[in-house]
Amino acid sequence: MFRHHRLRICLCVLAIASTDLGASEAESAPEAPAVPAERPALPSRSESMAAELARQLPSREVLRLQASDEAFMALWRPANVAEPKGLVILLPGAGESADWPRGIGPLRRGLPDYGWHTLSVSLPDSPGLLPPATPEPEREPPAEEDGPSETPAADSDPQATPNEAGYLPEETATAPDESTSEAVQAEPDPSTEPDQGPQLVERIDGRIDAALAHARTLQPGLIVLLGQGTGGYWAARYLQQLAPEDVRHLLLIQPRQPEGQDEPLAQLVPALKLATGDFFYQNGTAARAEARARLNASRRIQHPAYHQVGLPALIDDRESEQQQLLRRVRGWLDRPAN
Numbered sequence: 001m002f003r004h005h006r007l008r009i010c011l012c013v014l015a016i017a018s019t020d021l022g023a024s025e026a027e028s029a030p031e032a033p034a035v036p037a038e039r040p041a042l043p044s045r046s047e048s049m050a051a052e053l054a055r056q057l058p059s060r061e062v063l064r065l066q067a068s069d070e071a072f073m074a075l076w077r078p079a080n081v082a083e084p085k086g087l088v089i090l091l092p093g094a095g096e097s098a099d100w101p102r103g104i105g106p107l108r109r110g111l112p113d114y115g116w117h118t119l120s121v122s123l124p125d126s127p128g129l130l131p132p133a134t135p136e137p138e139r140e141p142p143a144e145e146d147g148p149s150e151t152p153a154a155d156s157d158p159q160a161t162p163n164e165a166g167y168l169p170e171e172t173a174t175a176p177d178e179s180t181s182e183a184v185q186a187e188p189d190p191s192t193e194p195d196q197g198p199q200l201v202e203r204i205d206g207r208i209d210a211a212l213a214h215a216r217t218l219q220p221g222l223i224v225l226l227g228q229g230t231g232g233y234w235a236a237r238y239l240q241q242l243a244p245e246d247v248r249h250l251l252l253i254q255p256r257q258p259e260g261q262d263e264p265l266a267q268l269v270p271a272l273k274l275a276t277g278d279f280f281y282q283n284g285t286a287a288r289a290e291a292r293a294r295l296n297a298s299r300r301i302q303h304p305a306y307h308q309v310g311l312p313a314l315i316d317d318r319e320s321e322q323q324q325l326l327r328r329v330r331g332w333l334d335r336p337a338n
Helices: 002-028 045-056 104-114 178-183 197-217 230-242 285-300 318-333
Strands: 062-067 070-077 086-091 116-121 223-228 247-253 275-281 306-311
Touching: 045 070, 062 197, 070 104, 070 197, 086 104, 086 197, 086 230, 104 116, 104 318, 116 197, 197 223, 197 230, 223 230, 230 247, 247 318, 275 285, 275 318, 285 306, 306 318
Parallel strands: 086 116, 086 223, 223 247, 247 275, 275 306
Antiparallel strands: 062 070, 070 116
């Protein structure tokens, strides 16, 4: 009996030792490395702006177009007349949306009242995320000697006749909601890289191709390409490279050369020999000097239909400023020479 008692004690000791050994081995075993969760790719700045506009605007205005293997958003408005005059494709500048509150948005909403379909295209992000094409006023009074004094009076005089510069509409478009465009201008995420070089150029050309293809299905009769800021450069470059026969009119609003592009606007724009309306704000010496270079280049080659329009410096009265731009652009579109 004593022997059985000793045996039980030995078995208990062995069981306790085995338990302690197992716990020690468990503690010393290295933990399996945690697999980091893949971070989903963040949408680009232009994609975020487009998505926000799609949520805010009526669905009838939002189009999804296809450029190669890439879908993108465009904003459509039909002309509010029985017999439309044509279709204007609008290209915003770097950092701007397809409904930017200065220039692009007011024009896309206002021109349909005067017989023009509008199709505003969202463009991919540019390298460096340049600031908008139409900055806040510099408060610098325009110097007459710096501006292109040779500009025709009908183009530079704010009181131009209705036949050449149009007139103020009885009803103006509703003031755009700036909260969308300005809210998305936060610093970009460092993990996202903007498009570079040929890839960006090909994507922009593809989107213009898609916009033109959609425009042609409507048989508008006349197609006008309008670019603001760097959008003006991309419009001019596209016309230079591909020269579509059904686009014979080019409108530029404060055009600007994008970063990484070598050909100056002063060489690119006049060489097109298209009916061209070149609008610039006289609120800075740089803008006036660049406008002067484009005007002089057009004269050296005797451009048949280049018209430059110097706009007064940007003002705090946003509504009046945009009404004036709409009036001038509409007046240029209605010129008999066009």
